[in-house]
Amino acid sequence: MWIYEKKLEYPVRVSGCNPNLAKFLIEQYGGSDGELAAALRYLNQRYSIPDSRLKGMMNDIGTEELAHLEMIATMVYKLTKDATPQQLKAAGLGEHYVNHGKDLYYENAGGVPFSVRYIQGKGDPIADLYENIAAEEKARATYQFLIDISDDPMVNDALAFLREREVIHSQRFREGVEILKEAQLHKAYY
Amino acid sequence: MNDTVQAKPQGYYESLFSIQAVEFTLLDLSLYLLTHPMDAAALQQYSQLSQQLKELTRRFEDQFGPLTHRSVGPNPPYGWVATPWPWEV
Numbered sequence: 618m619w620i621y622e623k624k625l626e627y628p629v630r631v632s633g634c635n636p637n638l639a640k641f642l643i644e645q646y647g648g649s650d651g652e653l654a655a656a657l658r659y660l661n662q663r664y665s666i667p668d669s670r671l672k673g674m675m676n677d678i679g680t681e682e683l684a685h686l687e688m689i690a691t692m693v694y695k696l697t698k699d700a701t702p703q704q705l706k707a708a709g710l711g712e713h714y715v716n717h718g719k720d721l722y723y724e725n726a727g728g729v730p731f732s733v734r735y736i737q738g739k740g741d742p743i744a745d746l747y748e749n750i751a752a753e754e755k756a757r758a759t760y761q762f763l764i765d766i767s768d769d770p771m772v773n774d775a776l777a778f779l780r781e782r783e784v785i786h787s788q789r790f791r792e793g794v795e796i797l798k799e800a801q802l803h804k805a806y807y
Numbered sequence: 808m809n810d811t812v813q814a815k816p817q818g819y820y821e822s823l824f825s826i827q828a829v830e831f832t833l834l835d836l837s838l839y840l841l842t843h844p845m846d847a848a849a850l851q852q853y854s855q856l857s858q859q860l861k862e863l864t865r866r867f868e869d870q871f872g873p874l875t876h877r878s879v880g881p882n883p884p885y886g887w888v889a890t891p892w893p894w895e896v
């Protein structure tokens with residue numbers, strides 16, 4: 618089970634109302650390499666992956682991705698809560714507004730709804746771990762693109778934190794591959 | 808319809824941030840220790856910080872209200888929904 622902690626993993630502050638930036642950030646909410654995809658991917662793979670350490674990796678990183686999802690949601694909420702419908706429209710969020718109002722929605726920056734087809738579960742530990750490493754690197758690249766395009770240094774502070782977490786997650790999954798290789802060596806020689 | 812975010816009492820953000828910093832370090836260390844279980848310095852840092860987190864959490868919750876259901880306690884006004892949500896602060 619999970620217990621909710623009434624705080625963010627890392628503080629999220631914004632300089633002001635900025636629906637243009639919010640529209641871009643939604644990519645990491647419901648996009649193909651976003652936090653929802655990451656959380657669902659790892660929490661689903663954890664059941665059948667061999668080795669308790671790898672289960673721990675999937676479980677704990679999957680859980681942390683939920684905390685990242687909440688940070689992105691907080692950014693989008695804070696950047697849009699005071700925007701008028703006209704401002705949302707000017708930012709390209711008019712279609713979002715007529716469908717969802719001020720609610721968030723699991724979609725990408727282009728407004729395409731989240732699809733579970735973004736994620737894989739191959740039932741093969743090496744395939745799954747390499748998928749996860751690729752996913753972390755794609756998420757890292759997306760955070761870099763968001764930082765490049767953003768005009769809010771306060772948002773960039775939290776985005777840089779999230780970018781660094783993708784680096785760490787990728788590192789842990791790479792070590793997961795080594796754990797598997799070692800296990801296979803032992804199988805071959807003993 | 809907008810909930811107005813009330814000004815936070817003195818020390819709120821500082822106290823929250825000190826918890827976030829320590830808890831984050833613990834989270835990152837626990838991931839690291841999955842693949843480096845023999846790192847004595849990391850293990851020592853982990854046990855030291857987990858003590859520190861307990862103390863910081865207790866102090867924060869006494870002053871600003873519960874962070875989890877487990878620490879709500881019997882007394883309003885520090886009930887679960889009496890304090891702002893993370894996206895409101």
Ligand SMILES: [Fe+2]
Nearest residue numbers: 655782783786
């Ligand atoms: Fe990640």
